[in-house]
Amino acid sequence: MTECVLGVDLGTSAVKVSAVTKKGEIIAQEGMDFPLSQPQPGYAEQDPEDWVSAATVAIVRLILRDQLKPEEIKGISYSGQMHGLVLLDKDNRVLRPAMLWNDTRSTKQREEIMAKMGNRFIEITHNQPLEGFTLPKLLWVKENQPEIFAKAKTMLLPKDYLRFRMTGKLAIDYSDATGTVMLDVEKQTWSREILETFGISESLCPPLVRSIDNTGQIDDWYAEYSGLSTTTKTFGGGADNACGAVGAGIDSPTKLLSSIGTSGVILKYEPNRKTNYQGVLQYEDHAIPDAFYSMGVTLAAGFSLSWFKKTFAADEDFTTVVESAAKSTVGANGLLFAPYIVGERAPYADADIRGSFIGVDGIHQRHDFVRAVLEGIIFSFRDLMDKYEAKGSHFETVVSIGGGAKSRLWQQIQADIFNTRVVSLKNEQGPGLGAAMLAAVGLGWFKDISECTKVFVHFKDVFLPQPGNVEKYRRLHEIYKQIYPSTKQITHELVAYRRENQDR
Numbered sequence: 001m002t003e004c005v006l007g008v009d010l011g012t013s014a015v016k017v018s019a020v021t022k023k024g025e026i027i028a029q030e031g032m033d034f035p036l037s038q039p040q041p042g043y044a045e046q047d048p049e050d051w052v053s054a055a056t057v058a059i060v061r062l063i064l065r066d067q068l069k070p071e072e073i074k075g076i077s078y079s080g081q082m083h084g085l086v087l088l089d090k091d092n093r094v095l096r097p098a099m100l101w102n103d104t105r106s107t108k109q110r111e112e113i114m115a116k117m118g119n120r121f122i123e124i125t126h127n128q129p130l131e132g133f134t135l136p137k138l139l140w141v142k143e144n145q146p147e148i149f150a151k152a153k154t155m156l157l158p159k160d161y162l163r164f165r166m167t168g169k170l171a172i173d174y175s176d177a178t179g180t181v182m183l184d185v186e187k188q189t190w191s192r193e194i195l196e197t198f199g200i201s202e203s204l205c206p207p208l209v210r211s212i213d214n215t216g217q218i219d220d221w222y223a224e225y226s227g228l229s230t231t232t233k234t235f236g237g238g239a240d241n242a243c244g245a246v247g248a249g250i251d252s253p254t255k256l257l258s259s260i261g262t263s264g265v266i267l268k269y270e271p272n273r274k275t276n277y278q279g280v281l282q283y284e285d286h287a288i289p290d291a292f293y294s295m296g297v298t299l300a301a302g303f304s305l306s307w308f309k310k311t312f313a314a315d316e317d318f319t320t321v322v323e324s325a326a327k328s329t330v331g332a333n334g335l336l337f338a339p340y341i342v343g344e345r346a347p348y349a350d351a352d353i354r355g356s357f358i359g360v361d362g363i364h365q366r367h368d369f370v371r372a373v374l375e376g377i378i379f380s381f382r383d384l385m386d387k388y389e390a391k392g393s394h395f396e397t398v399v400s401i402g403g404g405a406k407s408r409l410w411q412q413i414q415a416d417i418f419n420t421r422v423v424s425l426k427n428e429q430g431p432g433l434g435a436a437m438l439a440a441v442g443l444g445w446f447k448d449i450s451e452c453t454k455v456f457v458h459f460k461d462v463f464l465p466q467p468g469n470v471e472k473y474r475r476l477h478e479i480y481k482q483i484y485p486s487t488k489q490i491t492h493e494l495v496a497y498r499r500e501n502q503d504r
């Protein structure tokens with residue numbers, strides 16, 4: 001008998017489900033991709049039912065292909081792409097495609113929120129009301145699709161919709177609730193002040209639970225659909241970055257998380273709710289009870305690489321493309337890339353900035369462009385690290401997770417640009433492992449997350465900064481920092497041109 005828990009990692013490009021034993025061994029993993037729809041500039045949508053189908057395919061494969069016994073799956077928990085808005089009607093049916101974290105159509109609503117509430121908003125939520133967050137999306141629907149808003153009875157975030165379809169129960173955990181920017185961080189309740197100011201009924205907001213709380217068992221319908229047992233319990237789960245931090249053992253302010261998924265994240269553990277970065281960096285409830293974290297998000301990190309591969313190297317696999325960057329040099333033979341290809345969130349909150357290659361020369365070959373993409377993403381992370389260091393933070397270790405952590409070359413580039421030791425995880429499923437840990441603690445297998453971390457989280461490779469490279473990158477980063485102010489006006493005009501001409 002091998003009892004296990006499932007960690008469901010609902011990302012932007014795919015869902016991955018990991019089965020983990022009490023000893024922290026990953027005994028099986030399955031996944032399934034789903035599409036992203038970008039029908040207009042700034043729009044990013046998914047069909048919530050695609051998440052359910054993909055998660056179910058992964059679970060069915062775990063049972064049929066990997067021979068997991070349903071009755072041995074004791075618990076399930078979830079890590080979810082953050083901020084996405086799912087609206088349900090009175091019969092809990094989905095009213096429109098989910099508007100995702102990288103959907104930036106709500107600039108007008110963002111400005112209205114700041115015009116109405118200004119600093120009071122930042123005081124309550126510790127965040128700015130950026131386009132990526134849930135409240136501006138909800139106000140966009142209210143203004144542009146009033147017939148849908150009128151029918152909306154419940155708002156859920158992506159992982160909470162998946163849980164709802166598995167259990168029939170509505171809930172949201174605190175780490176995802178802060179990402180809606182509708183939670184009062186001091187009071188740890190939905191903010192009446194914000195809801196009343198913008199005419200949103202509190203009944204739209206689901207009940208709040210902790211990430212390790214039991215959120216009900218698999219219901220009869222989903223048991224029939226997936227092959228799971230109705231004895232399997234589900235637990236609150238958390239925002240993907242909170243779960244990534246749990247699964248990467250980020251349990252003190254001297255460890256920094258660097259996550260290269262579709263988006264990119266630089267994340268710091270915050271032991272209390274007193275710190276307020278005035279919204280330049282995000283501030284969120286953690287999946288660890290009573291803890292918090294702050295982070296800066298590069299909207300298109302892995303997405304920049306995926307875009308490059310899809311556009312210029314569609315027939316090659318990721319590893320071949322990424323490793324070709326070794327043929328180039330530190331600084332890509334004098335080529336820089338700014339990864340603002342879907343706008344940016346931090347440190348520049350600017351939905352209309354766009355990316356650039358700077359310094360293109362007749363000598364450049366494709367591998368220089370690949371190298372520039374890898375480096376540009378990490379320069380953008382360096383901008384975020386600078387924000388922390390400017391406030392006096394010092395980091396001993398950077399833990400690298402996400403799809404980007406599959407590349408040793410990219411991790412060495414991180415060590416050199418961060419000038420800090422970078423470690424990878426033995427099991428690079430950070431968010432999925434974090435979700436599994438929440439189920440393991442929720443089931444009572446461990447007293448708390450810290451005890452579970454000792455058993456579940458192990459580092460693998462260590463990448464040390466190479467002094468010669470550190471110096472070169474320091475100089476290149478100074479040049480890189482000039483790209484945003486120098487290209488802002490030009491790229492804003494190009495985005496306006498596209499909007500006027502309605503092309504994609």
Ligand SMILES: Nc1ncnc2c1ncn2[C@@H]1O[C@H](COP(=O)(O)OP(=O)(O)O)[C@@H](O)[C@H]1O
Nearest residue numbers: 011012013261262302305318319402403404407
């Ligand atoms: N072999 C590889 N080496 C480096 N990066 C990779 C590799 N394979 C995929 N990636 C990057 O990982 C990203 C996906 O990371 P992942 O953490 O799975 O994303 P998400 O959780 O957002 O769906 C891709 O966008 C791609 O840029």
Ligand SMILES: O=C(CO)[C@@H](O)[C@H](O)COP(=O)(O)O
Nearest residue numbers: 011012081082101261262263
């Ligand atoms: O918007 C954010 C964080 O604020 C993103 O980090 C999303 O949570 C999506 O994550 P990935 O799919 O890139 O992991």
